[in-house]
Amino acid sequence: MSVGAPLPQDAAELHVRGSARYVDDIPVPPDCLHLAFGLAPVAAGRITGLDLAAARALPGVRAIWTAEDFPEMPDCSSSNADEPLLATGDIHYLGQPVFLVVADSHLTARRAARLGKVHVEERKPILTIEEALAADSRFEDGPRIWEFNDTAAALAAAPHRLSGRIEIGGQEHFYLEGQAALALPQEDGQMLVHSSTQHPTEIQHKVAHALHVPMSAVRVETRRMGGGFGGKESQGNPLAIACALTASRLGRPAKMRYDRDDDMQITGKRHDFRIAYEVGHDAEGRVLAVDFTQWTRCGWSMDLSLPVADRAMLHADNAYAIPAMRIESHRLRTNTQSATAFRGFGGPQGLLGIERVMDHVAAELGLDPLEVRQRNFYAEAPGEAVGLPRTPSEDISEVKRGAGTEVQVTPYHQPVTDFILHGLVGQLVETSDYHARRRAVAEWNAANPVLKKGLALTPVKFGISFTLTHLNQAGALVHVYQDGSILMNHGGTEMGQGLFQKVAQVAAARFGVSIDRVRITATDTGKVPNTSATAASSGSDLNGMAVQAACDQIRDRIAVLLAERHQARPEDVVFADDRVRVGGDEMSFEDAVALAYENRVSLSASGFYKTPEIEWDRIAGRGRPFYYFAYGAAVTEVVLDTLTGENRILRADILHDCGASLNPALDIGQIEGGYVQGAGWLTTEELVWDGSGRLRTHAPSTYKIPACSDRPPVFNVALWKCANRAATVYRSKAVGEPPLMLGVSAFLALSDAVASVRGDYPSLDAPATAERLLMAINR
Amino acid sequence: MSKMHLKLTVNGQAEELRVEPRELLIHVLREKLNITGPHIGCETSHCGACTVEMNGKSVKSCTVFAAQADGAEVTTIEGLSPLGEMNVLQNAFREHHGLQCGFCTPGMITRAHRLLQENPTPTAEEVRFGMAGNLCRCTGYQNIVKAILAAASEMNAAKEAAE
Ligand code: FES
Numbered sequence: 001m002s003v004g005a006p007l008p009q010d011a012a013e014l015h016v017r018g019s020a021r022y023v024d025d026i027p028v029p030p031d032c033l034h035l036a037f038g039l040a041p042v043a044a045g046r047i048t049g050l051d052l053a054a055a056r057a058l059p060g061v062r063a064i065w066t067a068e069d070f071p072e073m074p075d076c077s078s079s080n081a082d083e084p085l086l087a088t089g090d091i092h093y094l095g096q097p098v099f100l101v102v103a104d105s106h107l108t109a110r111r112a113a114r115l116g117k118v119h120v121e122e123r124k125p126i127l128t129i130e131e132a133l134a135a136d137s138r139f140e141d142g143p144r145i146w147e148f149n150d151t152a153a154a155l156a157a158a159p160h161r162l163s164g165r166i167e168i169g170g171q172e173h174f175y176l177e178g179q180a181a182l183a184l185p186q187e188d189g190q191m192l193v194h195s196s197t198q199h200p201t202e203i204q205h206k207v208a209h210a211l212h213v214p215m216s217a218v219r220v221e222t223r224r225m226g227g228g229f230g231g232k233e234s235q236g237n238p239l240a241i242a243c244a245l246t247a248s249r250l251g252r253p254a255k256m257r258y259d260r261d262d263d264m265q266i267t268g269k270r271h272d273f274r275i276a277y278e279v280g281h282d283a284e285g286r287v288l289a290v291d292f293t294q295w296t297r298c299g300w301s302m303d304l305s306l307p308v309a310d311r312a313m314l315h316a317d318n319a320y321a322i323p324a325m326r327i328e329s330h331r332l333r334t335n336t337q338s339a340t341a342f343r344g345f346g347g348p349q350g351l352l353g354i355e356r357v358m359d360h361v362a363a364e365l366g367l368d369p370l371e372v373r374q375r376n377f378y379a380e381a382p383g384e385a386v387g388l389p390r391t392p393s394e395d396i397s398e399v400k401r402g403a404g405t406e407v408q409v410t411p412y413h414q415p416v417t418d419f420i421l422h423g424l425v426g427q428l429v430e431t432s433d434y435h436a437r438r439r440a441v442a443e444w445n446a447a448n449p450v451l452k453k454g455l456a457l458t459p460v461k462f463g464i465s466f467t468l469t470h471l472n473q474a475g476a477l478v479h480v481y482q483d484g485s486i487l488m489n490h491g492g493t494e495m496g497q498g499l500f501q502k503v504a505q506v507a508a509a510r511f512g513v514s515i516d517r518v519r520i521t522a523t524d525t526g527k528v529p530n531t532s533a534t535a536a537s538s539g540s541d542l543n544g545m546a547v548q549a550a551c552d553q554i555r556d557r558i559a560v561l562l563a564e565r566h567q568a569r570p571e572d573v574v575f576a577d578d579r580v581r582v583g584g585d586e587m588s589f590e591d592a593v594a595l596a597y598e599n600r601v602s603l604s605a606s607g608f609y610k611t612p613e614i615e616w617d618r619i620a621g622r623g624r625p626f627y628y629f630a631y632g633a634a635v636t637e638v639v640l641d642t643l644t645g646e647n648r649i650l651r652a653d654i655l656h657d658c659g660a661s662l663n664p665a666l667d668i669g670q671i672e673g674g675y676v677q678g679a680g681w682l683t684t685e686e687l688v689w690d691g692s693g694r695l696r697t698h699a700p701s702t703y704k705i706p707a708c709s710d711r712p713p714v715f716n717v718a719l720w721k722c723a724n725r726a727a728t729v730y731r732s733k734a735v736g737e738p739p740l741m742l743g744v745s746a747f748l749a750l751s752d753a754v755a756s757v758r759g760d761y762p763s764l765d766a767p768a769t770a771e772r773l774l775m776a777i778n779r
Numbered sequence: 780m781s782k783m784h785l786k787l788t789v790n791g792q793a794e795e796l797r798v799e800p801r802e803l804l805i806h807v808l809r810e811k812l813n814i815t816g817p818h819i820g821c822e823t824s825h826c827g828a829c830t831v832e833m834n835g836k837s838v839k840s841c842t843v844f845a846a847q848a849d850g851a852e853v854t855t856i857e858g859l860s861p862l863g864e865m866n867v868l869q870n871a872f873r874e875h876h877g878l879q880c881g882f883c884t885p886g887m888i889t890r891a892h893r894l895l896q897e898n899p900t901p902t903a904e905e906v907r908f909g910m911a912g913n914l915c916r917c918t919g920y921q922n923i924v925k926a927i928l929a930a931a932s933e934m935n936a937a938k939e940a941a942e
């Protein structure tokens with residue numbers, strides 16, 4: 001069966017030949033126009049004038065538009081109508097688009113954009129957390145606060161107390177393909193847009209709004225992205241809108257791609273956080289209460305900051321049953337790029353908060369941090385986990401516990417009924433030889449004065465579903481042609497995660513045919529409408545189910561026909577091995593399809609899926625926001641040069657839960673990539689804004705993502721072989737985001753190495769750059 | 780700026796065109812010759828997405844001016860399998876899942892191709908450092924290194940069999 005096979009990504013052959021097309025590779029008509037934004041030179045102020053004469057005079061410039069050219073400024077926001085396409089008087093951040101250049105070539109547009117001068121009456125920008133708090137510059141009326149049991153009382157009653165704080169830096173997505181869009185005007189005011197986006201429906205919606213046409217007049221197509229990671233959930237809107245407006249005004253195709261430099265200056269990044277904690281615990285390391293305060297800089301507009309900050313709160317418990325918890329979350333408005341979705345969506349920051357607490361408690365008590373973690377784990381779900389069948393129809397997540405055991409709930413009151421980290425971590429401790437290596441690290445550190453080693457194990461529990469409940473829906477369109485070939489379309493987008501192939505494997509399995517029969521087509525708002533962003537790791541969960549529903553309708557129609565002709569029951573018709581068997585007779589899949597066609601059976605169907613059982617009140621912080629949890633754990637060993645702060649990862653061992661994987665090869669790829677990206681976030685990737693609000697690290701020369709030479713020399717990745725207890729597609733689990741948090745173990749291993757040269761807990765901030773490590777060693 | 784007459788061979792095909800001398804090779808390839816395998820990731824020589832071979836060396840085509848490419852012999856990803864069959868490296872990247880979004884892939888393979896010409900039996904360490912100029916944001920490099928090592932041993936086995 002195609003499901004569960006380690007097949008290569010569907011377009012792998014096109015990629016290795018260099019013939020896979022991205023937006024910028026699509027051949028354009030010779031009259032295509034090229035666009036570039038002129039950017040604000042300061043972080044805050046009022047525009048007093050624009051000097052665009054030199055830019056306009058450049059040969060090849062066709063038009064330059066400013067706020068004055070739009071009686072009604074199109075909005076680019078995905079949430080709050082607070083992102084004008086071009087600045088309308090006020091400047092909100094350094095890098096904000098102020099004018100739009102239309103030219104005959106990309107280079108001319110870019111040159112003209114640099115020639116334009118923006119005169120501004122500067123204001124003092126709000127850049128830091130302190131400045132934002134002092135000015136009460138925030139989204140929502142005040143902090144969001146959720147409380148689980150009486151935290152103040154539990155803290156007061158706890159035998160031990162400690163407190164601390166961690167700064168957590170943001171992260172640039174650095175998708176290798178920058179933002180890009182292409183708009184092609186069609187007849188009768190219609191518009192076709194190619195966009196490198198995770199959210200074609202949003203692009204369609206925003207473009208229609210800007211053009212004052214119904215959504216039905218706009219078609220958005222996305223074949224693939226050269227990486228997304230959340231950075232193409234909302235950040236592609238301005239480019240698509242600018243292209244569509246130009247195409248509509250001038251009647252010519254228009255294309256825009258950001259240069260890397262512009263991309264880094266204009267677009268939002270992962271939210272940086274400061275998390276403070278007050279902890280009550282006992283002498284064995286059991287955490288009895290935590291009071292967290294989370295502050296995050298959201299940047300100039302709301303974008304997705306509210307659900308991101310919510311998800312940070314939702315992961316403040318990670319894997320631990322903590323009897324009392326209070327979380328206060330401040331979403332601050334600052335004059336910086338609008339922080340946005342990034343793989344994990346706030347979850348990683350929330351998780352790092354509690355992982356820091358566990359480490360701190362262990363250090364305080366002189367216990368192994370792993371032991372402290374294990375003592376605080378949620379209770380293991382009962383039942384034989386390994387080898388659960390792939391397709392029981394009922395949800396088995398609510399398996400009743402034995403008498404007397406109470407189901408534990410998260411601080412937001414969701415029962416944790418599928419916890420597997422006792423078993424999973426236990427296995428990883430063995431395969432990674434954790435305890436022996438812990439001793440070896442201690443011995444090494446005792447013997448070596450300069451090079452110090454560190455070791456850390458980080459468990460991950462990550463909630464799967466969009467927390468905005470209505471987003472948990474998906475559609476699909478499947479056609480079977482009379483020659484037996486199958487065309488599949490769904491609302492999910494491909495950004496390298498392998499979604500298309502995984503879903504095609506589902507389709508092939510439903511028809512019992514080989515995967516080559518299934519043609520995968522670009523995501524297209526004209527085929528499947530009203531889709532959600534491919535985000536929240538939900539791609540294969542949602543779209544896999546929608547495709548399954550569509551395939552089953554067609555298959556069942558064929559089965560009914562064949563059953564009638566053979567006096568059999570439809571459920572006895574078997575589709576397998578590219579054949580169809582019924583009542584002792586057997587035919588090829590093609591023949592069955594041809595027969596259905598001749599008998600006027602519809603061979604096309606749309607499928608729909610909505611995630612069951614979820615409901616959520618984000619103001620109260622109560623409900624079941626997640627259909628299930630995905631789990632994993634990583635052990636990282638590092639070596640640190642205590643004289644320079646230079647360091648490297650020596651070995652990483654990962655055991656990760658993808659349920660019954662739809663495609664283990666692609667899932668392992670997600671895990672490896674996620675871990676490295678997570679480790680990069682917390683070690684080398686540092687975003688630096690100067691006092692004027694200028695992002696100083698706006699190019700790969702100054703912003704360092706992991707390179708091939710940083711890859712851990714020993715890197716063992718395995719899948720936890722256990723089906724999802726929730727009734728997902730073939731009992732698989734989402735895999736996009738959870739592995740990113742495995743990278744936290746690299747950060748905590750560095751902290752462990754630093755601790756070996758200090759008497760006290762190092763309280764390291766992230767990212768742990770060489771400079772910061774050196775400071776922590778010498779402090 | 781006055782235009783120059785540029786003559787070069789790309790993937791075995793002689794090309795003649797008029798360009799500005801300071802135009803970058805990556806733009807000549809992509810915009811003038813419609814060769815879109817090499818990608819633009821940064822245009823500042825940091826990411827390697829634009830890697831091609833020029834006169835037997837790996838170059839980042841975003842740092843090569845058209846004038847410097849005059850008379851050169853250039854091979855892009857499209858030139859690695861001129862007869863249609865994928866070459867060993869291309870196959871290995873596919874089989875060993877050495878790609879996700881694929882945007883870095885043409886540059887990666889072109890670079891790896893040169894690396895294996897220069898060092899047909901590299902260690903994992905040599906591959907890691909030999910590929911350090913090509914960034915990938917998706918894979919974490921594990922499968923890229925695996926693919927290159929697998930291609931090297933396959934090429935060497937084929938060579939031995941032929942001897
Ligand atoms: S585009 Fe040439 S190195 Fe990045």
Ligand code: FES
Binds near residue numbers: 881
């Ligand atoms: S596969 Fe996406 S950048 Fe390498």
